[in-house]
Amino acid sequence: MKFTSMTENTGAIPSTESELQGTVRRIVEQNMPGSVSTLTDLVRIPSVSWDAFDRAFVAQSADAVASLLEQTGAFDSVIVSQAETPEGSLGQPAVLASRAAKNGRPTVLLYAHHDVQPPGDDADWESAPYEPTIRGDRLYGRGASDDKAGVVSHIASVRALVEATSNEFDLGLVVFIEGEEEFGSRSFSAFLDKHRDQLEADVIVVADSDNWNVDTPALTISLRGNVTFKLTVRTLEHASHSGMFGGAAPDAMLAAVRLLASLHGDDGSVAVEGLVGSDGATPDYPESQLANEAGFVGGVTSIGRGSILSRLWFQPAITVTGIDAPSVANASNTLLPQVAVRISSRIAPGQKASDAFEAIESHLRQHAPFGATIEISDVDLGDAFLVDTTGWAVREAKTAMKDGWGVDPVDTGIGGSIPFISDLARVFPSAQILVTGVEDPDTRAHSPNESQHLGVLKRAILSEAFLLARLNGRTLAELSE
Template identity: 40%
Template sequence: MAPEEIEKAVEAGMPQAVEDLKRLVAIPSVAFPGHPEVPVHEAAALTEELLRAAGLPHVERVAVEGSFPAVYGEAPAPPGAPTVLLYAHYDVQPAGDLALWKTAPFEPTQIDGALYGRGAADDKSGLITHVAALRAFQGRFPVGVKVIIEGQEEYAGERLEAFVEANPELVRADAIVVADCGNPRVGDPALTTSLRGMAAFTVEVRSLGESLHSGSFGGAAPDALAALMRMLTALHDDNGDIRVPGLNQGVFSGEGPSEEEFRATAGVLDGVSLVGSGSLADRLWASYAITVTGLDVPSVSGAINAVQAVARARVTIRIPPSGDTKTALDEVTGFLKQVAPWGVHVSFDDFTTGTGFRAEAGGPATAAIGRAMERAFGRAPREVGQGGSIPLVATLARRFPEAEILLYGAEDNDAAIHAPNERVDLAELRRVITAEALFLAEYAQTSA
């Protein structure tokens, strides 16, 4: 198909793509413990239906040990053509506080050219990108196609990693497309070339056999909560830079957001400064970050006048692609032990890790998606990083070092993924679908 024919086919298919996305968003496919499992299986069934309707001759649900099923589809490559693996996930984050939503999270609502609802962007837009791009070819694909749609990425996605390790030939491809990223702004195309890894742990501080009356013992009894607070604040200096030895700042070669853009996107309050030093691209995509994500202490509403015997915190480390997860964990936990005051007892447990990713120098697939995006968006894509982790990407990169991995999608920084009022811009979705369809045709010619 010529590029003009592909563009017309995508445009003609957009009403169906939007309706398909609405059907997906209406299913509360939250694959977290404690949530109903039936809707997750319903989303898997609809995913299977959509991939079949896109023209793939072989589609099936495949069991993933300890997880919800993945949906797999494939079409053989024409003689001499490369094979492309397309990835997305059909599960979503929980809705959270319903009072913060302007529309019901699982009642897809179209407003001013955007579709609102949980998962509309992350990552059911990625699934629809693949479905609609494939549908444009009416079953006559220019490349070999493999599709794997995960069912539990938002919670314990490492289970698909084990599946890939056990079934490498099922997903082996010349190029791998991960449609679980996005652009800095609507209409501003980008390829994600860097992902930070992550590590998380729980730290516990004990100072007393049991909590004590603050009037009788305060002033001499060591307070576990006060000790933990001192330890956690020691992780950063007054400027917000990390004080842990060995966690050095990195450099990102691409263009990052301006401070004005970042402040607006992050909702930083007037008069509040940003933290850290170096460019925003360096801080967000190429350097370490340490965040305290939870505390186990008495709540304000339930507080009593007591010196605390025990306090716990959840700590997350974001790790640049050049960093090592185990080393970072050792450095941070060792530092916390070193700065612990008063000889309090410190222990660590509940470790979680995920490896980062940095794209290799571009090959024919990277060149093809660049040309496809430039035609679809009217401007060439730029390289960006992502502070979040996609553990599967590191597994794919390690298992298939010869494959090019392309990360993009219809999300943008204002899409409110993982937050109330998540939305996807439908014009952006059309451009991304167009780019993917153009890429499949372009890549076939490049590799011929």
């Protein structure tokens, strides 16, 4: 795989910041066909990191990303590396590229991930999930936005800096492209320990979040945490005829439905004692906008209490995301002895994921109906995160975003979780963390017909390239004044 550049290096390095910005803009715009081509090549690789899928494709994706980074000529080192998970198995391959800072300049770490979610049912896609297709302003395909567009935004912004400066720049650069974010980043902590020296940075840019809309950028300043686990409900030693025993013997489906219903109140808000929310200012976001962006059908209304965005950013949520039970086509007149479900909980900023899990577990054990036995397994925890907006990195990023998009960015929260950010903050406590992204409300990440708006991609690349150029022109001492 080759990254195609459409510019020629004239050897003339811009002498002022405005000249550099103009040169960077021209390079990014002329390189956009190559950036889109690179993105389509990456989308064709079905790099699903879940255990049930072929790991060879994740390795192929990692090698492709490493090759693209090597082609920029920017880095002293580009490697593909793996670390162990807590269970002792080898995690998926990640890519790590680095270039040392010079002359007092800061070091910037650029993060994205090259693994993707499973595609789901191909029949739900308007075009094949791994055959990238452009319709209108959007490129459709699994991973087109989450997060291979994030990978391409990093590569393209680095290339723009290289070409604008004839590769004569002092900024330190680290690019970390993870290979298992969609599977819980299970080897992430070990990877940080293994490569701590190479990953050390003053600023960390995580390109894995959303924008306010296709015309307005966003800087994500709060993220909910997550608690996910498998819940198994058992009531019988074996299946029995529903006509002979139904009405007296409690089947597992009845017990599971009753138990799951206890997690929410009548208005759909979470009803688990011990789960707490937090406070924060939110922009105006009417229910009609939620209905449009979330795809409400018929007369469906929102659930929960408080402003819409406070529910999405600062309140807990509990969702049943999967169930193991006979399909409708295979259903027989049988009382089920056990039912298993997957529960995904989003935890409000300010509460530790471990405390939230204890509250949910206690609730489930106390509310199990008919004496049902419950088992909780495959637990995954991730803490919420609040970005410190007082540092110079936020100031520089917002300036770069305004230059790249033409409008001021919006400070937003995010309903989803990026749990590894807490690991980054733990290992690198002095680093300033910026959460950006290439998504928009119509991206449909994780869903069928995921897509990347190509105008957003261009503006994201511009903004990041402008940020790198700005930081290259200032020492750490100057930035901290």
